[in-house]
Amino acid sequence: MPPSVGSSRTTTASTAGTETYLHHKHAHNHHQRHHISLSSSLSAPGGAIVSGVPGALGSGKSHLLANSSARSFVQVKLPHERQELELVDVWATLIPARIASSVISHIRQELPNDPHSLLHLRRLVKETDLNQQDGVHKTSEHVFLHLLICSIDAVPSEDEIRRTLQPMTELAAAKINDRRLFVPVIRKAPKYPALTKQLSKEWSIGTWPIMWRGNPNAIISELPSEDELLYRKNIENLLQLTEKARNDGEIPIATLIVDPITCETVASAVDTRNSSNNPLAHSTMACIAKVADNERLRRQCEVATRDGTTEQLPQAYLCHNLQLITTHEPCAMCSMAMVHSRISRLVYIKNMPRSGGIDRSSGAGYGIHWSKQLNWRFEAWKWEGQDILLYDIGEAINA
Incomplete structure (x- = not known):
């Protein structure tokens, strides 16, 4: 029977049972099924803790899906410093x-790579x-623009900037007489892109304007309803996987990787640290490894059907555009694996305050999904919906 669902809002986490699996990994009958909020709970057979809601036992699926119209997911937002305006000169x-395109082409060829992304x-x-009185100067004959x-x-x-601009002065007509032309000046500009269109407007006041064309990584207030429904259904599958994992003596952590276009499950896995004696056998790592195995087999089959041709198949990042759904906040190792494989979105049920690598209040506060030191970001x-009963693995365990 999969873990059940209560009705109160998920707000707190119990610390009971910390490192239970580290010291008693074979005595799984003593583990508790962990209700994230224990404000109203009843003891149940088998050492489970269930919500004090009538009909909660054995009816998790109906509780999750019956309320599919309610919004139950919140975005784990970016680290705090990326939500404030930071300027760069x-x-x-x-x-x-009239010669703007020529000037831009020239400086792109002449100047070194910029350490800041100003796109x-x-x-x-x-x-x-620009909101500057010395900005655009327009006469009946000429239009001037400010160039970044x-x-x-x-x-x-x-x-050096003057030397770079010098050849461009020859493109300007001799009759244009404005001493401000091609004179470098220092301006303040937002160092990072804004998260919302409104924030983009606010940051552009008195600074170099931001170009808003819709930020694909911007924080959105809620998931589309079809995504909510997809994740609710997959959470039911996760709960069944954790039930089987516990019965097999494993740490009850489970992970799915899904294709958001087809809504199909690409791979699924549970934590196998106990049976494999491998401390790195986390469910997320195993799930990504299964995607790799599937891709390897697909490429072998495709090569075999090409009549002996040796043409190289196109190489792509392993999990590009795929989404990962898991029971617990991934640790730093698993979070980095998602970066390297190019997962586009992570969805998880329970925070891991002592070991998580995502939430800025978890672990060392890495916020790996949006670290400015890395070359990939994912949502x-x-x-944050109804309470979901998960087996207690202890907050110190790396999920």
Whole structure:
């Protein structure tokens, strides 16, 4: 019988049973089924703790799916410093609008790679956008625009910027007489992209404007209803997997990887640290490994049907655009595995305050899903709906 579902909101986590599996991994009959909020609970046969809601035992699936219209997931937001405006100094100059494309092409070839990603900023800015009285200068003949050149960290020397711009002055008509043309000036610009369109507008006031075209990694207030329903159904599968894992003497942590387009489960796995005696045999790692095995077999089959051709198959990141659903907040190792395999979204049920690698209040506060030191980011969502009964594994265990 899979763990059941209560009715109160998930708010706290019990610390009872910490490291139970580390010291008594074979005595699984003594483990408790852990209700995330124990404010109203009843003892049940088999050492389970269940919600004090009539009909909760044995009816987890009906409880989850019957309330599918309610929003039950919240996004694990970015680290705090990425929600505040942080500025960087940039070089800018005034150029004739008619040669803007030539100037941009020239500086891209001449200047070194910028240590800051400025792709979220507008390259060319009008007077109204910059909110500067010395911004765009328009006469009956000419239109001037402000151009973002690069950050000061990329080119600290003003003389070097002037030398780079010098060839461009020859493209300007001789009759244009404006002393501000091609003179580098320092401006303040938002260092990071804004999370929302409204925040983008606020950060652009008095600074170099942000170009908002819809941020695919922006925080959204809620999941689409079809995603909610998909994850609720998959949580039911996770609960059944944890039940089987416990009965087999394993740590009851389970993971699924799903294709959001087809809604099919690509791989599933449970934690096998106990039976394998391998401390790295986490369910997330095993699930990603299964995706790798499936991909290897697919490529072998495809090569075998190509009539002996040796043409290389296209290489892609292992889990690109796939989503991972798991019972517990992944540890730092599993979170990094999701980065390397390019998981697009993580969904989990229970925070792991002492060992998690996602929530900024968990573990060492890594927030790996949106670390500015890494080259991939993914969404992270956690369950915040009805209480779900999970077996207590102890907060110190790396999930």
